[in-house]
Amino acid sequence: MKYIIYILLSFNLTTFIISAEETRQVDKHEHGVGELNIAVEGSTIEFEFMIPGADIVGFEYVAKSDDDIAKINQALKTFDDYTNIFTLPSNSLCELDSQKVALKEEDEHDDHDEHEDHDEHDDQDEHAEENHNEFYAKYSFECGNINAIKEVNFPYFATFTNSGELEVQFISNMGSTSFEVEGDEPSINTDGKI
Amino acid sequence: MEKSNLNEKTIQIDSVKFHWSNKSKFKLHIPELSVDKGEKVLLLGESGSGKTTLLSLICGFLTPLSGKIQLNEKLINDLSATKRDQYRSDNIGIIFQQFNLLPYANVIDNILLPLYFSKLRSANVSNQRETAISICQSLRLPEDVVNMKASELSVGQQQRVAVARALIGNPPLVIADEPTSSLDTDAQTIFLDLMFSQVASSNSTLLMVSHDKSLSSKFDRVIDMKNISVKEQ
């Protein structure tokens, strides 16, 4: 296996690897790139979205005007129904077990996640100096036939017109993998990965 | 060599005009030409006299600009291209000057080829292989020839196979375009005799094109291109 990498080295691509990587790190909060983690264990599948505010409501500053607050409330409501965001094949017999939808700020710690639902944005004014808003949503399903999840579709891209790309990290007993999903092909193929 | 009915026309041409394009100098105008059923007609003409064009019109490769071409009392010049192709395969056996056969196919396949395209003609042949062999025999082709590749035959043999192919399934009309030009005089005579007897036994009409007047005596009628076509500017 090393040989492939040696080939790479000889192509002088490693610098490219590193630099490409660093750019990615810097651009972690890039507009247009949302993150999605999918984990499968037994009959449970969990979806965890972390999406920059700009991709959802078109801005990332703290909402102060009534208009902006309304937009955020509207968006949180949209997240409340996961079928606006993604859909699972019906023959997988997945039932929503729990869900958590929140608006987060970049530096928030895990314990803030415990705040349920929409109250979150009320705290915004206290952190007025913070500039990045992030939508956080986590859905957990129990599935009767989890192997039937051969693909996941993302109405997300149609729901939110500002949305860009979704970087998906996926893990199951078959190992981990990643996808990049965009609006022109809003689905991932998980066949053989669960 | 009996003629069944003198009034029945195999070919009837009325005031046919043809030219390739408006610019071309060559123009063909045939006011009238008719060939009776069962007749053996020799069409004489110098090269460039329009013989081949006339044959192409009769065979339905070309359509006249005006006038009527009737074969077996059926008007063919307003048929669609596909129907003309079908009509040709059903009604006309064609023999060229030379290189009549698909060189890579064996003699039997070459002979049976028209039957593939014409249901009408294949209906006339009950046992295809046997019929092909018996025609070959009457054409005095050596027995072992039928399974040989066409390219392995002599020119004379090839022309006889071409006759067999033209006549299989008894088409009403056989058109031969200088079939003897590649043969020497002795072979010509043998070839013509064999062809005539086959044409007679299948009751077909024969229209043969040649520039060789010496063959005239063997035919029922001789038509000279000069006499049937009108020269135009």
Place this chain on the structure above:
Amino acid sequence: MLLKLTFNSLYARLLTVAMTVFAISLSLMLYMSVEKLRTSAYTSFTDTISQTDLIVGARTSSVQLLLYSVFRIGNATNNITWESYEDVINKKEVAWSVPISLGDSHKGFRVMGTNSEFFKRYKFRGGQSIELEQGNNLDDLYDVIIGAGVAEKLNYSVGTPLIVSHGLQSFSDHDDQPFKISGILAKTGTPVDNTVIVSLEAIEAIHVDWSTGAKIPGQITPVEEIRQMDLSPKNITAALIGVNSKLQIFQLQRWINEYPEESLSSILPGVALQELWRIVGVVENLLLGISVTVIFTTLIGMTAIIFSSLNERRREMAIWRAMGASPKVVIGLLMLEALIISVMSIIVSTVMLFLTLYVLQPWIDNTYGILVNIETLAVKDIYIFMLFILSASLVSLIPAIRAYWFSINDGMTIKI
């Protein structure tokens, strides 16, 4: 009848046709072998490490962490302290962990310090374990286990003494503390084959007289004394981690990445492998592009051959027409010819591919660690075949349409 005659016709031009078929087969085979190698390389590549949920190291890019921890390429910029490592593995989500310490080498092969968990937990090719081919585990402080590749290239066997060099390209050896080979691992096709494995304590031991990368002048602690010392590791380079439930991975990953005491990175191996592969993909797409171009070239070659035969076959077309074949049949005949050529090429190329792979598979596995799967044709190959047949037919339309015009215009007048 038509099919038989087309075969006759092709057979009559056997040499030209055979060469065309051979050329097309070669190009198809080239494409298929690139594709096979590509998918097999990808599988072998991703099979390098399996069942490890997270790899933890000092803050760095995921590809870099993967390269040095799994592929032993490049260097860690920093180590992580044992305390941080313990904090991580004490999290309730962690089921098992394997600490790894890198930095030294032996004759160009990397030396890796680890513990017995490594042999239990490191899996490759979908869950295979590493096994000892000869000898024993690391029982003594100065025992070393070498990978199959190291044994083969350096011609080592159990019992051979071995000196570890400091760093990767330095001239200073840890020659005061010689090791002895206690075991040789079976071949894995992974970088483990080219690794020299010692215990974490041994790594500490050989650095007793070293401080911040340099040997302390004049200090040579006797081996007997070292054996009595506390050699518990102070830091490690990376750790492989397994979690209790996959559902906890992302939470644990976030916790590690936000660990306040030390800058840590944690990566999902599969995700990092894929990132790396995307970069390798540049080369891979290049190869693929080349083979697709070759296929197109041979398609054009086939068309040229059909084209060049057209003039000499003009008479043949006239014969067909005289028999009553419509111009469409003439087109059909030429397309049928192209179809037969392409189907034969596909068959020949598949046979050649499997024969070649069958012969080369052991060599490829040994030399490059890529296990080429030769059992079946991929569904994708079938699609490619259909696509090829389709494009061959389409391309053959060009000479066919020319033949169509010939046959319409020629009629009775045939040029020879």
